[in-house]
Amino acid sequence: xxxxxxxxxxxxxxxxxxxxxxxxxxxxxxxxxxxxxxxxxxxxxxxxxxxxxxxxxxxxxxxxxxxxxxxxxxxxxxxxxxxxxxxxxxxxxxxxxxxxxxxxxxxxxxxxxxxxxxxxxxxxxxxxxxxxxxxxxxxxxxxxxxxxxxxxxxxxxxxxxxxxxxxxxxxxxxxxxxxxxxxxxxxxxxxxxxxxxxxxxxxxxxxxxxxxxxxxxxxxxxxxxxxxxxxxxxxxxxxxxxxxxxxxxxxxxxxxxxxxxxxxxxxxxxxxxxxxxxxxxxxxxxxxxxxxxxxxxxxxxxxxxxxxxxx
Amino acid sequence: xxxxxxxxxxxxxxxxxxxxxxxxxxxxxxxxxxxxxxxxxxxxxxxxxxxxxxxxxxxxxxxxxxxxxxxxxxxxxxxxxxxxxxxxxxxxxxxxxxxxxxxxxxxxxxxxxxxxxxxxxxxxxxxxxxxxxxxxxxxxxxxxxxxxxxxxxxxxxxxxxxxxxxxxxxxxxxxxxxxxxxxxxxxxxxxxxxxxxxxxxxxxxxxxxxxxxxxxxxxxxxxxxxxxxxxxxxxxxxxxxxxxxxxxxxxxxxxxxxxxxxxxxxxxxxxxxxxxxxxxxxxxxxxxxxxxxxxxxxxxxxxxxxxxxxx
Numbered sequence: 021x022x023x024x025x026x027x028x029x030x031x032x033x034x035x036x037x038x039x040x041x042x043x044x045x046x047x048x049x050x051x052x053x054x055x056x057x058x059x060x061x062x063x064x065x066x067x068x069x070x071x072x073x074x075x076x077x078x079x080x081x082x083x084x085x086x087x088x089x090x091x092x093x094x095x096x097x098x099x100x101x102x103x104x105x106x107x108x109x110x111x112x113x114x115x116x117x118x119x120x121x122x123x124x125x126x127x128x129x130x131x132x133x134x135x136x137x138x139x140x141x142x143x144x145x146x147x148x149x150x151x152x153x154x155x156x157x158x159x160x161x162x163x164x165x166x167x168x169x170x171x172x173x174x175x176x177x178x179x180x181x182x183x184x185x186x187x188x189x190x191x192x193x194x195x196x197x198x199x200x201x202x203x204x205x206x207x208x209x210x211x212x213x214x215x216x217x218x219x220x221x222x223x224x225x226x227x228x229x230x231x232x233x234x235x236x237x238x239x240x241x242x243x244x245x246x247x248x249x250x251x252x253x254x255x256x257x258x259x260x261x262x263x264x265x266x267x268x269x270x271x272x273x274x275x276x277x278x279x280x281x282x283x284x285x286x287x288x289x290x291x292x293x294x295x296x297x298x299x300x301x302x303x304x305x306x307x308x309x310x311x312x313x314x315x316x317x318x319x320x321x322x323x324x325x326x327x328x329x330x331x
Numbered sequence: 332x333x334x335x336x337x338x339x340x341x342x343x344x345x346x347x348x349x350x351x352x353x354x355x356x357x358x359x360x361x362x363x364x365x366x367x368x369x370x371x372x373x374x375x376x377x378x379x380x381x382x383x384x385x386x387x388x389x390x391x392x393x394x395x396x397x398x399x400x401x402x403x404x405x406x407x408x409x410x411x412x413x414x415x416x417x418x419x420x421x422x423x424x425x426x427x428x429x430x431x432x433x434x435x436x437x438x439x440x441x442x443x444x445x446x447x448x449x450x451x452x453x454x455x456x457x458x459x460x461x462x463x464x465x466x467x468x469x470x471x472x473x474x475x476x477x478x479x480x481x482x483x484x485x486x487x488x489x490x491x492x493x494x495x496x497x498x499x500x501x502x503x504x505x506x507x508x509x510x511x512x513x514x515x516x517x518x519x520x521x522x523x524x525x526x527x528x529x530x531x532x533x534x535x536x537x538x539x540x541x542x543x544x545x546x547x548x549x550x551x552x553x554x555x556x557x558x559x560x561x562x563x564x565x566x567x568x569x570x571x572x573x574x575x576x577x578x579x580x581x582x583x584x585x586x587x588x589x590x591x592x593x594x595x596x597x598x599x600x601x602x603x604x605x606x607x608x609x610x611x612x613x614x615x616x617x618x619x620x621x622x623x624x625x626x627x628x629x630x631x632x633x634x635x636x637x638x639x640x641x642x
Contacts, residue, residue, distance in 0.1 A: 065510035066503040066527075073498065120463060125455035144436035148459065149506050152431060152466065153498040159470050160497060163489030171482045178474025178489075186471060187384065187464040192377040195460050199376035216377075 024321040028087060034100075035086040035107055036078065042108045042161055043074055072142040072150035073157070077115045080133045082331075084254070085110040088225040091322065092243060095314025098233040105165030106232060109158035109181070110225050116154040117190055117221075119147055126198065129276070155185075169232065177231040184220035193217030202281045210283050214255040215248075222251035235313070242311050246319065249305035253326045256298045259284040263291070265331060302327045335632040339398060345411075346397040346418055347389065353419045353472055354385055383453040383461035384468075388426045391444045393642075395565070396421040399536035402633065403554060406625025409544040416476030417543060420469035420492070421536050427465040428501055428532075430458055437509065440587070466496075480543065488542040495531035504528030513592045521594050525566040526559075533562035546624070553622050557630065560616035564637045567609045570595040574602070576642055613638045 086107035093103030122129040122137040123144060129137055139147035162181070166174045183189060193216020200213060227244040235243075262277045263286055277284050285294040302323045309319035397418035404414030433440040433448040434455060440448055450458035473492070477485045494500060504527020511524060538555040546554075573587065574597055587593075596605040613634045620630035 065507040066498060068510075069498050069502060069506045120459055123459065125459060145509055146506065148431055148434065148436060149502050152462075152496075153502040155463065155466060156493050156497040156502065160490060160493035163486045163491075163493060167483040167486040169482060169486070171480060171485070172478040174482070174485055174489075175474045175478040175480070178485075179471060180474075182467050182471035182474060185463075186467040187377060187380050191380060191460050191464040191467065195380045195457065196376040198456055199379075 024318065024325055027091075027318075028325075031087050031090050032083045034090070034104070035083045035111065038104050038108050039077055039111060042105070042112075043070070043077060043157070068142065068146055069149050069153055072138055072146050073154050075141060076119050076132075076138045076150060077112060077154065079135055081111070081115075082329075083111060085114055085221060085225040088222065088247070088250075088322075089229050091318060092226045092229040093233070095312065095318070096230065096233045096235055096239075097314070098229065101165075102232055103229050105161050106177070106228055109161045110221065110228075112154045112158040112161070113181075113185060114221060116151040116158075117185075117194070119151040119154070121194055123147060126194070166232065170234070173232055173234055177228050180224050180231055181228050184224040189216050189220035191216075193220070197282070200283050203283075205283045205288070207285075207288055210285065210288055211252070213283070214252065218255050218258075219248060219251035222254060223247035226250075239313050242308065243313075246305055246308045246312060249301055249308065250323060250326060253298060253301040253305060253323065256285050256294060256301060257327055257329065259286055260291070260294060260298070261331065298327050335629065335636055338402075338629075339636075342398045342401050343394045345401070345415070346394045346422065349415050349419050350388055350422060353416070353423075354381070354388060354468070379453065379457055380460050380464055383449055383457050384465055386452060387430050387443075387449045387461060388423060388465065390446055392422070392426070393640075394422060396425055396532060396536040399533065399558070399561075399633075400540050402629065403537045403540040404544070406623065406629070407541065407544045407546055407550075408625070409540065412476075413543055414540050416472050417488070417539055420472045421532065421539075423465045423469040423472070424492075424496060425532060427462040427469075428496075428505070430462040430465070432505055434458060437505070477543070481545070484543055484545055488539050491535050491542055492539050495535040500527050500531035502527075504531070508593070511594050514594075516594045516599075518596075518599055521596065521599055522563075524594070525563065529566050529569075530559060530562035533565060534558035537561075550624050553619065554624075557616055557619045557623060560612055560619065561634060561637055564609060564612040564616060564634065567596050567605060567612060568638055568640065570597055571602070571605060571609070572642065609638050 089103050089107040089110055090100070093100070118132060119138045121127050122132055123139055130140055131137065137147075138150055142150065159178075159182075162174065162178065166177075185191065187195075193213050196209070196213045197217055200209065223244050224247070226247040227240060230240040230243045259277065262284065276282075277287075285297065289297070305323035306320045309316045309323065312319050400414050400418040400421055401411070404411070429443060430449045432438050433443055434450055441451055442448065448458075449461055453461065470489075470493075473485065473489065477488075496502065498506075504524050507520070507524045508528055511520065534555050535558070537558040538551060541551040541554045573595065596608065600608070616634035617631045620627045620634065623630050
């Protein structure tokens with residue numbers, strides 16, 4: 021699949037540049053400008069949070085969610101002005117969730133994207149705040165980018181996007197995941213964990229662009245369904261990679277799931293059944309691709325890429 | 332000012348009911364429903380986060396920010412359907428900031444609104460997640476409530492609201508506050524801390540409603556300016572209360588600022604000068620009230636209430 025790989029590389033550059041821009045573009049400051057002299061803390065306290073945001077956001081990463089948004093935009097014939105800001109919001113929110121999940125009170129992880137985690141570099145307080153600020157900035161970007169969009173597209177996107185992040189989505193999944201540590205859980209509960217923890221955001225990476233573009237309801241729904249399968253395949257593969265890959269490949273500590281007695285597909289159904297499940301999920305996603313708008317081959321390739329990736 | 336007090340009491344009941352509704356109204360679940368039997372963690376992991384959200388959100392509080400939103404709505408002749416959802420979003424965001432600020436890695440506080448802080452009851456991980464989920468739910472409510480609103484009102488509100496919360500607003504203020512602990516800072520830096528930490532959200536409590544209502548630009552600006560002064564007065568009074576009031580009155584630990592060597596107005600300029608500054612700020616706000624839409628007396632009363640409150 022050379023063309024998808026090339027498309028990914030180009031898209032990743034576009035996303036990285038846009039992320040850099042969206043972080044540099046400071047929202048209207050609500051505080052008066054800092055004075056160069058006089059007593060007081062230097063302007064740095066605020067800057068430290070912004071530096072921590074940049075550190076975690078711009079420190080590599082697959083950019084899967086933004087790429088899904090761009091790909092959906094192309095499939096719907098929408099321009100970059102429509103999907104690139106949303107793509108950035110997705111990556112900011114994904115990064116916020118990584119920063120908070122890595123905290124000592126949560127998964128207590130030292131390594132992320134091949135570098136020390138945010139709290140290891142900046143301390144816990146700044147890491148919590150950097151996560152909060154990235155989550156907030158994601159919504160601010162939606163407000164900045166979609167001023168011209170006819171109602172009710174922004175409202176509907178906001179519902180889907182925020183819904184994917186909340187107590188019934190990403191936050192709920194992380195909470196379930198923490199509660200399941202060291203316990204024997206079944207396949208069903210594992211799937212609920214993943215549907216919330218990673219699935220919801222991957223689904224809304226496609227669904228949100230369809231809502232922004234004002235796509236017809238059936239197209240929105242099919243893209244969301246395809247996104248669900250893609251998210252499931254992504255997570256199954258992640259569990260396999262935790263066993264098979266090295267730290268260098270992963271950019272995070274491998275074997276961590278096993279060590280933390282995390283519930284994973286291999287642990288619950290065994291490695292062979294996990295591989296079979298991955299194949300089946302990819303096949304279902306590829307089959308769904310026939311009903312998607314735009315270039316169906318690209319969506320087929322994408323499903324295979326998720327399962328075949330090395331990290 | 333008996334009528335404002337009565338209006339506050341009624342408004343607070345309205346807000347509390349709406350908050351309860353907005354928390355109960357679950358967003359479309361992205362996860363399949365829980366099965367009653369079978370292996371696995373019970374549905375409780377998700378519920379614990381929701382319980383923690385309820386505990387912190389519905390456990391009392393002055394509801395100042397939502398009341399400011401309702402009052403602004405009345406001044407602009409807007410119905411409750413316009414300002415009540417936004418009022419709830421404000422209180423959710425305020426509560427999220429309290430939960431995160433109280434964490435051990437931040438201000439490490441045990442008491443809030445007269446009860447143990449969220450992390451004391453539910454643990455740090457759940458407290459972090461409950462804060463994240465409240466922040467997220469606030470944005471989701473905006474998406475749910477403002478589907479019918481003509482563009483670009485939602486987008487502009489989103490900009491102002493999210494901007495007030497982010498690295499240049501509330502998060503920035505908290506970061507500055509942490510950096511200033513134990514250091515000698517000047518009045519200017521103190522004002523920057525407060526402008527971010529509490530001022531930005533109070534300002535946008537009024538400004539956001541004006542944007543939602545499609546108020547003319549000068550009215551939006553004047554309400555925002557009045558909100559700035561109100562926020563300043565509120566914080567000066569807070570610093571005085573930390574010295575003068577008891578734990579029972581405050582619902583949080585008094586003398587905490589002094590103990591933590593926090594920069595406060597009394598510490599920097601002395602108690603008498605602080606009281607003078609409070610009076611001056613209230614007078615400036617009351618003077619501005621003449622240019623505000625609706626019942627100017629109410630805005631004058633409000634400024635006085637902020638300075639005269641006992642907790």
